[in-house]
Amino acid sequence: MHxxxxxxxxxxxxxxxxxxxxxxxxxxxxxxxxxxxLAYLLKDTPLTICLIDSDRVSSxxxxxxxxxxTAQHDLIYHELIHxxxxxxxxxxxxxxxxxxxxxxxxxxxxxxxxxxxRKFSAIYTQNAHDIPLFExxxxxxxxxxxxxxxxxxLDLPFPIECALILENQAQxxxxxxxxxxxxxxxxxxxxxxxxxxxxxxIKKKDGTLTVCxxxxxxxxxxxxxxxxxxxFYDDLSFLFAKMEAQTSYLMACEGVKNMPEGMYLSYGxxxxxxxxxxxxxLVGGEDHRTGTEKETKTRYEALTKFATQYFAPSNIxxxxxxxxxxxxxRLPYIGQMKQGDQIFVATGFKKWGMTTSTVAALLLKxxxxxxxxxxxxxFNPNRQHIALQIKNLIRYNAQTAxxxxxxxxxxxxxxxxxxxxxxxxxxxxxxKYGVYxxxxxxxxxxxxxCPHLGCELSFNHAERTWDCPCHGSRFDxxxxxxxxxxxxxxxxxxxxxxxxxx
Ligand code: FES
Numbered sequence: 001m002h003x004x005x006x007x008x009x010x011x012x013x014x015x016x017x018x019x020x021x022x023x024x025x026x027x028x029x030x031x032x033x034x035x036x037x038l039a040y041l042l043k044d045t046p047l048t049i050c051l052i053d054s055d056r057v058s059s060x061x062x063x064x065x066x067x068x069x070t071a072q073h074d075l076i077y078h079e080l081i082h083x084x085x086x087x088x089x090x091x092x093x094x095x096x097x098x099x100x101x102x103x104x105x106x107x108x109x110x111x112x113x114x115x116x117x118r119k120f121s122a123i124y125t126q127n128a129h130d131i132p133l134f135e136x137x138x139x140x141x142x143x144x145x146x147x148x149x150x151x152x153x154l155d156l157p158f159p160i161e162c163a164l165i166l167e168n169q170a171q172x173x174x175x176x177x178x179x180x181x182x183x184x185x186x187x188x189x190x191x192x193x194x195x196x197x198x199x200x201x202i203k204k205k206d207g208t209l210t211v212c213x214x215x216x217x218x219x220x221x222x223x224x225x226x227x228x229x230x231x232f233y234d235d236l237s238f239l240f241a242k243m244e245a246q247t248s249y250l251m252a253c254e255g256v257k258n259m260p261e262g263m264y265l266s267y268g269x270x271x272x273x274x275x276x277x278x279x280x281x282l283v284g285g286e287d288h289r290t291g292t293e294k295e296t297k298t299r300y301e302a303l304t305k306f307a308t309q310y311f312a313p314s315n316i317x318x319x320x321x322x323x324x325x326x327x328x329x330r331l332p333y334i335g336q337m338k339q340g341d342q343i344f345v346a347t348g349f350k351k352w353g354m355t356t357s358t359v360a361a362l363l364l365k366x367x368x369x370x371x372x373x374x375x376x377x378x379f380n381p382n383r384q385h386i387a388l389q390i391k392n393l394i395r396y397n398a399q400t401a402x403x404x405x406x407x408x409x410x411x412x413x414x415x416x417x418x419x420x421x422x423x424x425x426x427x428x429x430x431x432k433y434g435v436y437x438x439x440x441x442x443x444x445x446x447x448x449x450c451p452h453l454g455c456e457l458s459f460n461h462a463e464r465t466w467d468c469p470c471h472g473s474r475f476d477x478x479x480x481x482x483x484x485x486x487x488x489x490x491x492x493x494x495x496x497x498x499x500x501x502x
Contacts, residue, residue: 004320005252007063009175017196018217024050027211027221029199030228032062034346036178037361049191054198058178061229064322068263069354070169071096072121077140093144095375099358114176120262124163134162155260157310202233225344230484237337243325245472249299250284253307255314283307291469296462324351333381334360423459436477446479447491
């Protein structure tokens with residue numbers, strides 16, 4: 001996979017893997033921004049915390065985002081008012097603004113060096129047909145007390161029809177931020193952090209939960225919190241059927257002469273997301289459902305064309321992609337997986353993980369400590385109004401069912417087409433296999449049946465990963481899990497096989 005600009009900020013020091021059975025009050029699974037923030041919020045309580053990650057801390061989605069810290073989430077507010085009413089829409093806006101404020105205050109309090117900068121956030125359209133929609137959203141801002149303004153021009157090098165600006169939002173380097181949070185908590189005796197420790201299952205017995213790990217060691221806990229982007233443990237809550245994985249792409253460009261001032265997002269397709277970081281201009285977009293496109297390289301080509309046409313960079317230094325989960329009603333799932341349960345979850349942040357992760361951590365802290373939160377019912381994963389979104393649910397799952405069947409029907413490819421950096425799909429008696437050839441001419445063969453629920457994987461040419469179109473699991477070319485919900489590696493008949501075997 002490509003390296004993101006943020007991952008350069010990762011420290012080389014590592015936390016150990018779990019090396020024995022252990023007990024804790026709270027086991028947090030997933031050391032990205034949500035899990036780390038939650039551990040930070042619980043550090044002064046008498047609770048013991050075990051924070052684990054299947055990889056390195058802050059190495060997942062947190063390191064692959066645009067890192068805009070904003071309450072401006074597309075044109076969501078008029079829709080929220082329409083669907084859920086004024087109170088819930090106001091709760092959503094307040095939760096996001098409080099998260100932004102929490103991040104800002106925490107950075108100030110600990111003098112964190114994470115390049116936090118206040119910026120305006122703007123969503124724009126180049127299509128005159130969208131203007132009434134922008135006017136509606138602006139009216140929703142006024143109703144909810146959001147400090148917005150409608151404008152006809154921006155400091156971007158192309159014409160727009162209209163833009164909605166939300167003042168006083170922010171951007172930062174997310175890995176520097178989470179690293180600074182970790183530095184604040186790592187000396188607390190009630191907090192232990194383990195890397196390279198993948199949770200594989202949860203066993204329930206007599207009110208105690210046991211988290212099983214890939215290392216064979218178990219963590220006995222009173223409460224388990226899944227902050228792993230996609231919950232590894234579903235517990236028949238069927239969250240996987242209520243979310244859709246979307247992939248999007250981002251590039252860091254150097255040598256741009258006229259850097260714009262704010263953070264920008266286009267409305268409609270193709271999506272364009274723009275922000276600055278130091279001397280880089282970040283240009284992103286080109287979203288699509290994960291695992292449904294073969295020629296993903298064209299997505300980077302489209303972004304390169306856009307950046308070249310309007311910003312004339314001298315160099316494109318970094319390219320990376322990310323995966324986000326959208327939910328049926330556009331609200332994240334944060335809370336108990338089941339009513340009265342001691343397993344908690346935070347997922348479905350769409351593309352707004354910087355503020356929503358903090359909303360999640362703040363809310364989960366309240367739930368764990370038995371405190372009231374005005375946001376608990378709105379983000380409850382078991383909320384009743386999901387049933388009202390049944391049309392979206394059917395659309396998601398009709399697509400998933402189609403992927404399950406379509407994958408089995410596609411014609412196999414010819415191994416002679418295989419060139420370095422590419423992959424082909426082979427149909428053998430016992431199933432379909434993907435064969436990837438690396439730059440040295442060595443080949444890697446994996447079973448293309450997703451170990452989650454059996455959909456067929458397809459090759460992501462841009463990232464060189466095998467991606468699942470059903471719920472977004474991704475695997476590297478050797479079959480190792482890059483991101484879940486799958487938590488076991490792909491079956492491989494032989495790694496580094498000799499292509500002459502075929
Ligand atoms: Fe669910 Fe692949 S991620 S079947």
